[in-house]
Amino acid sequence: MSEAGRADAAGFALRGRQDEADRGGASLTDHSVDVVIQDVKAYRFDAPVVPPIRSSFGWVTERSCLLVSIEDTDGQVGWGEIWTGMPAFGAGHRYDLLTHIAAPLLIGQRVRRIDHVSQQLHAAMLPIERLAGEPGPVSQVIAGIDCALWDLAATRSGLPLYRLLGGTGATMATYASGIRPDLDPAAMDTLRQAGFRAFKFKAGFDDAATLGHLRRQGRDLAAGEHMMIDANCGWDVAAAERAFDALAGCPLEWIEEPVGPEVADDAWHRLAARTRHPLAAGENLLSRSRFEAAFDWLGVIQPDLGKWGGVSGVVPLARAALAHGLRYCPHSFGTYVGAAHAAHVLAAVGGDGRLELDVNVNPLRTLSAPDFPDVIDGRLTLTDRPGIGIAVDIAGLSSLR
Template identity: 30%
Template sequence: MSAIARVDTATVVLPLPAPLQLGAMTVTRREYTAVRATAGDGTTGVAYCLSREAPMAEIVERLVASHAVGTDADDPASTWGRMLRGSAIVGRVGLVRRAIGLVDIALWDIAARRAGVPLWRLLGTGDAPRDAMLVAAYPSPQRTPREVADEVLAQADGWSQVKISRIPDPAYMRELLALLNAELPDTTGLVVDVGFGWPDADTALAEIAQWGDPRLAWLEDPLLPEDAAGVARIRRESGLPVAVGDEVTDPAVLKALVEVGEVDALRLDVVAIGGVTPARELIAWAAERGVPVSGHVYPEVTAHLGIQVETFARGVNPYDPAPSFVTGGPRFDGAVTPSDTPGLGFGLDPAVFRFERD
């Protein structure tokens, strides 16, 4: 048996060219935390996440890493239980679960590398191209609906879904949605991400009524995910499909969104939910109930899980700098095909992430 020898962290801050407004949040920069786990035989595994300005590296180092060190490098699921129990007194959900998720993903990377197979083969999800959603635009008052629609249309070819964020101006949204509904290919669905921007179902329904009669693949994250009953009401009274789940760390909240909220798709953040180990269980649980699962960012990982993959444009884009530091990974061409390289099949640019022990 080879054991996990150490877990290292690194954090980097990358500015955005212009602020993004998503719901009640204004994003001016992207901060990422990365984990690199190393087994006794020298095999390494990596993971990264948006820190959302939380001290993710410190949480990994102080509360999680010690519970992974010394565990079987070929049995990440058992290590996950040890990490959860070891930190249970301070956090079975929330930031600690995110930290566990980071380490868990890196450990699955190691396990698959040691087995000499890509992670999708170890998980049994196959290598068929994954359905994919492109995050295409963030509207702002500084740009007209026509300009935003043109940005989306320039990218839409070949993608089964494109996503825009909501702007809290109903007249603007009405014009933008009318343009996109008229001009997007029939094969491309439109998603509107509210980013938890509405406080309650009454407010949501009043604003949606001013949007005209939009055709949406789904309305994403209209309310905080804990308000499953409010989500169900929006879905029922607006007639729009709804998907919720971004950033959720508690599996019980995701299950309530299916059972009470009656969501049309369940959004799953593989880091936030605690990594590959619990994500597999939730994906299987949702499949038993006929509910599709859509991954929240981190396409290099979700491509291995057999669910819908969300991605920003690869290369340089104004919304997500991650493609600038990820090396290797899946193939993006409207669908997303997981890498056939052993492990997760991607790396992190060492010029960007400088781990303390390098």
């Protein structure tokens, strides 16, 4: 960490001591961690999207990723992914928040409770949230840091993360995500050959054509296959109702983000009552209270570990969702670092949720961890390697520069 970075963080500080915080209540798990942070590194990469991906919010022509590594004084390293999303150049701002503000606060800190570190970072960076109006980027940076600390803790323990978190089963259902609604049958067969048995199609744009394509995809499903759609907040309430009616006979496992999180709660209730298909959302919610409010109208909860909460926030949220009778299906649409964290948390909390795996061409994903587990007959099985169980390949990603 540069002296300039330390200077930028001079006005911020972590408040409270970890040992004092420990007396405040029960830990997320029974595992105790005691590490001193020696270094925090950030790795930002960009790549063109060929072919471009069409969504309700436009065409995605470039993708980015921001990975964070945290090294302790024993030389052990943990990895996390900070959501960057669209526009891709937003990764630069999150990189600056990480390197100039968050990282200097962490270096030299003794960590005993990871969830308390995240709370302290939120308190320290609250002026940025307030004055710059940036709860999203701040939450994303802290979420990625939290994930990296949990990977570090599991690596030090010699356990895969899901087992450190109390999970026992290493196998989970998956689905192929980000599929264009008009994908031809031959390309669908390629996804089947890659092991997938469930498929999520893009929606929320060009309804005159797209809804017909979706009905055709539903008719073409083989026995034992499943489909979902994701409108990416592309409809208003009236358009969503029309789409629901048009897709009433389609075998949908869920309808994701038909409208945006800013839409009033009563409108979400109205939409949930309009369709027999469960509604899904969560990647764009930024507080535990908003998630808990959404329990009333959602059937599927989808937080992204790199956007909000990290492991410390999402594990208790997912368990609460399951206790409420909902499904937990983590959102993941970045590199294999984020996907690995999502897989381990899904394995830890259990339930019948599915792991989201982006199937669009993305060298940032494929180069990030070539040893990411394969999908076999619709399911993925985690290894017994410590931590998140993958070898992050920074050299491979650097080849894109």
